[in-house]
Amino acid sequence: KQEVTQIPAALSVPEGENLVLNCSFTDSAIYNLQWFRQDPGKGLTSLLLIQSSQREQTSGRLNASLDKSSGRSTLYIAASQPGDSATYLCAVTRGTGRTYKYIFGTGTRLKVLA
Amino acid sequence: GAVVSQHPSRVICKSGTSVKIECRSLDFQATTMFWYRQFPKQSLMLMATSNEGSKATYEQGVEKDKFLINHASLTLSTLTVTSAHPEDSSFYICSARGMLGTDTQYFGPGTRLTVL
Numbered sequence: 490k491q492e493v494t495q496i497p498a499a500l501s502v503p504e505g506e507n508l509v510l511n512c513s514f515t516d517s518a519i520y521n522l523q524w525f526r527q528d529p530g531k532g533l534t535s536l537l538l539i540q541s542s543q544r545e546q547t548s549g550r551l552n553a554s555l556d557k558s559s560g561r562s563t564l565y566i567a568a569s570q571p572g573d574s575a576t577y578l579c580a581v582t583r584g585t586g587r588t589y590k591y592i593f594g595t596g597t598r599l600k601v602l603a
Numbered sequence: 604g605a606v607v608s609q610h611p612s613r614v615i616c617k618s619g620t621s622v623k624i625e626c627r628s629l630d631f632q633a634t635t636m637f638w639y640r641q642f643p644k645q646s647l648m649l650m651a652t653s654n655e656g657s658k659a660t661y662e663q664g665v666e667k668d669k670f671l672i673n674h675a676s677l678t679l680s681t682l683t684v685t686s687a688h689p690e691d692s693s694f695y696i697c698s699a700r701g702m703l704g705t706d707t708q709y710f711g712p713g714t715r716l717t718v719l
Contacts, residue, residue, distance in 0.1 A: 523707075532609075532696055532712040533647075578646060589700070590637065591708060593647045 491516040493581055493594035501600040508566040510597045512579035517557045520582040520589070524553050524564050527576045527596075536577075537564070569601045605631045607699050609711035616687055617719055624682045624714045626697030632677035633699035637708065638670075641694040653680045687718040 492515045502508060512522070521540045525533040537546045537553040539562070545554040552565040562579055576598045580591040606629040616622050626636055635654050639647040651672050653659045659672035669691075671683040680699075684691055694715055698708040 525710075530694075530713075530715065533698075533710040535707065535710075538707060580647075589635070590649055590652060591647075591698075592649070593639075596646050598644075 491519075491581065491583060491592050493579060493592050495577075495579060495594040495597050497597060498595065499598040499600075501602065502569060503602050504569060504571060506569050506601075508569050508599070510564040510566070510577050510599070512562040512564070512594050514560045514562075514581050514592075514594075516583070517560050518583065519557065520584070522553075522555050522562050522579060522581050523591070524551075524562075525578045525580065527578060529576075533578065566599075569599075571601050571603045574600045605629075605699075605701065605707075605709040607633075607697065607709045607711040609695075609697055609714050611714060612712065613715045613717075615717045615719065618688055619686055621683055621685045622687055622716060624684075624695055624697075624716070626680045626682070626699070626711055628678045628699040628701075628709070631699075631701045631709075633680075633701060634677065635700040636674055636680040637698045637700075638672060638680075638682050639696045639698070641696060641713075647696060650682075684716065687716070689718045692716055692718045 496511045523538045524536040539555040550567040555562045576596045578596045579594040608627045610625045638650045641647045650665045651659045651661045653672045653674040655674045661667045674680040696713045698710045
C-alpha cells in the first residue's frame with residue numbers, strides 16, 4: 490500500500506528564508522508527483538507537476554525535485570514571503586485509465602513571518 | 604486553465620437529512636471525477652472515483668450506500684450524503700480529469716459540510 494509522508498508537519502520561518510519541504514513515498518512505481526498549495530478552508534492550487542521520467546520542475550521561486558528510486562521529492566521555496574503561508578501537499582499518482590488516482594501526503598503547514 | 608466548481612461552498616444541515624454536493628467542470632469535459640474528504644488539519648482522503656456513465660468505484664472503508672455518487676454527464680458529478688450524522692461533518696473536495704487523459708486533475712474549491 491502506497492504511503493506518502495511529509496516532513497516537517499509544520500514550519501514557521503522569518504521572511505526571506507529559503508525553505509525545503511520533504512515528501513517521501515513507499516512505492517516507487519508512481520506515474521507522476523504533484524505539489525499543491527492549500528489555503529485555509531480553500532481548495533487546492535497546483536504548483537508543480539513532475540512526470541516520473543523527469544527529475545525536477547521549476548516555476549518562479551519554486552523548484553521541485555523527484556528521486557523515484559529513493560522515494561523522495563523536495564519542494565524548494567526561495568526567498569519566502571508571508572504570502573507563501575499555507576499548507577503544502579504532495580501527491581503521487583498511480584494506475585492508468587480507470588484505476589488512475591492520487592494519493593496525498595500528510596501536508597506541511599508553513600507560516601512565514603513578516 | 605481548466606476550472607472546476609462546487610456547489611454549495613458551505614452547507615449546514617440537521618442530523619438525519621440528506622445533502623447533495625455538485626461538482627462541475629466548467630470549460631472541459633471530464634470523463635473521470637474524484638471525490639475526497641478532508642478532516643481538520645489532515646490530508647485529503649480519496650473516497651471514490653466516478654466515471655461518466657458507469658458506477659463509481661469506492662475506496663475501502665467508504666460506504667457506497669451512504670455516499671451516493673452520480674456522474675450523469677461529462678461536466679457534472681454529484682455526491683449525496685444520505686442520513687447525515689455529525690461525524691460526516693468535513694470538507695469535501697472534488698476533482699476532474701479531462702478526456703485527453705492528461706495527468707493533471709483539476710480541483711474544485713471544496714464544500715464545507717456541518718451536520719448538527
